[in-house]
Amino acid sequence: MLSRLRHPLSAVGLTTALTLPWVFVWATGNAHSLSDFQTVAVSGVAVLGASFMLAWAAETAEKDVPRAFALAVLAVLAVAPEYAVDALYAWQAGANIGTDSGMQSANLAVANMTGANRILIGLGWSGIALFTVYRTLSSEDPAVVRESGFLKSKVQLDRDIATEIAFLLAATAYAFFVPLGGGIGITDTIFLVGLYALYIGIVIRGDVEDHEEQVGVPAYFQSYSKGPRIASVLLLFGYSGGMIYTAVHPFAEGLEHLGLSLGIPPFFMIQWIAPLASESPELIVVAYLVNKARSTAGFNALISSKLNQWTLLIGTLAVVYSIAAGSIGTLPFDEKQAAEIWITAAQSFFAIGVLTNFEISVREAVVLLVLFTSQVVAEFWVIQTMGEAQATELSILILYAYTALYLVLGAALFVLRRGELRSIFDRTAANARNALPGGSEPVEHAD
Numbered sequence: 001m002l003s004r005l006r007h008p009l010s011a012v013g014l015t016t017a018l019t020l021p022w023v024f025v026w027a028t029g030n031a032h033s034l035s036d037f038q039t040v041a042v043s044g045v046a047v048l049g050a051s052f053m054l055a056w057a058a059e060t061a062e063k064d065v066p067r068a069f070a071l072a073v074l075a076v077l078a079v080a081p082e083y084a085v086d087a088l089y090a091w092q093a094g095a096n097i098g099t100d101s102g103m104q105s106a107n108l109a110v111a112n113m114t115g116a117n118r119i120l121i122g123l124g125w126s127g128i129a130l131f132t133v134y135r136t137l138s139s140e141d142p143a144v145v146r147e148s149g150f151l152k153s154k155v156q157l158d159r160d161i162a163t164e165i166a167f168l169l170a171a172t173a174y175a176f177f178v179p180l181g182g183g184i185g186i187t188d189t190i191f192l193v194g195l196y197a198l199y200i201g202i203v204i205r206g207d208v209e210d211h212e213e214q215v216g217v218p219a220y221f222q223s224y225s226k227g228p229r230i231a232s233v234l235l236l237f238g239y240s241g242g243m244i245y246t247a248v249h250p251f252a253e254g255l256e257h258l259g260l261s262l263g264i265p266p267f268f269m270i271q272w273i274a275p276l277a278s279e280s281p282e283l284i285v286v287a288y289l290v291n292k293a294r295s296t297a298g299f300n301a302l303i304s305s306k307l308n309q310w311t312l313l314i315g316t317l318a319v320v321y322s323i324a325a326g327s328i329g330t331l332p333f334d335e336k337q338a339a340e341i342w343i344t345a346a347q348s349f350f351a352i353g354v355l356t357n358f359e360i361s362v363r364e365a366v367v368l369l370v371l372f373t374s375q376v377v378a379e380f381w382v383i384q385t386m387g388e389a390q391a392t393e394l395s396i397l398i399l400y401a402y403t404a405l406y407l408v409l410g411a412a413l414f415v416l417r418r419g420e421l422r423s424i425f426d427r428t429a430a431n432a433r434n435a436l437p438g439g440s441e442p443v444e445h446a447d
Contacts, residue, residue, distance in 0.1 A: 008220035018049030050243035051284035057236035059218035081248030094324025116275035122372025179338035183330035192315035346406035353413030
């Protein structure tokens with residue numbers, strides 16, 4: 001609908017109008033007076049409008065900065081509410097060290113983080129791949145290769161995401177060792193945040209590509225001279241980021257309360273429903289890009305989001321915990337959350353294996369989706385039908401079983417695609433050398 005409006009600024013005006021009810025509620029401090037349903041409706045519509053603005057800002061910025069950097073900024077802003085929710089639990093854990101409530105908050109921080117990361121792959125990567133292929137039934141997308149045979153159609157990805165894949169694999173490998181340290185500590189922060197800073201240092205020095213021809217709002221803003229164009233990008237990023245930051249948390253809380261009224265366990269809500277709400281801006285943005293036949297940019301955004309959540313999100317937990325505690329400390333977690341971290345790392349390992357040939361088939365997307373949903377459904381059934389102690393024990397066994405399955409599938413893919421994996425590392429190394437002053441090494445495009 002937005003693309004059919006006659007003047008691009010009309011679309012901007014419409015999306016701004018979607019956010020205004022929430023601006024009024026937030027600015028007047030009347031959010032507490034709304035019912036849960038009203039809160040979900042008003043804040044959800046604001047998130048929808050802000051998500052479109054965020055996508056327009058990233059597309060417009062591609063004229064002046066490397067696309068990977070523009071998408072990295074988009075990814076950080078889109079998932080900022082997830083950071084805020086996790087930081088809240090980490091703060092409560094640090095402020096209540098040695099108490100049951102402090103330990104519970106620490107476990108909730110880890111559960112929310114692992115839930116968000118698994119949703120991004122299990123629903124995000126798989127769902128967007130399926131939506132991309134489905135969309136080609138009525139329109140063309142150069143990234144989609146339709147093949148005969150059961151679920152063999154596939155989405156081809158941009159080979160420039162080799163750097164993201166390599167860094168995501170490094171973060172995933174490190175994550176397997178995090179539970180062995182008894183918690184998330186400052187050492188983890190230094191490594192993971194440092195890894196992300198190194199990644200940004202590489203992509204920000206990349207070349208500004210010949211950007212794809214834009215239409216609608218991005219094309220309109222790209223027609224501006226450089227100064228007004230950059231100002232427009234910053235305004236869109238700033239306003240949409242502010243809307244998402246202020247609206248998503250109430251949106252998630254409203255969904256949690258509605259879920260609790262339906263008998264859904266609180267811990268389950270924190271791990272799955274709240275992260276699903278906080279990930280919604282990212283998924284809306286990517287669906288918008290795919291709908292414009294920009295599926296490669298959409299997947300780049302999803303992969304960038306996974307990378308920043310798998311590095312910055314984990315790394316900041318120990319910082320917030322230490323600040324609240326008043327001294328450098330390690331965010332603790334129990335055996336259940338250790339298992340959650342391992343299955344999250346294993347899912348990431350398998351998903352990276354899927355992407356090593358820069359394709360994701362319908363069959364692979366379905367496997368990602370089925371593995372994710374079946375594990376969540378199985379654990380929910382256990383929680384609902386068994387006592388707490390028995391449910392926890394069986395839940396851990398389920399997590400270990402799925403972890404093993406992900407690892408076996410991922411290892412098989414890496415063995416079969418070891419040549420592609422070497423090409424990814426070679427390309428990433430070349431990009432890193434090019435990021436250094438005077439670097440001009442050509443980057444080979446592997447077949």
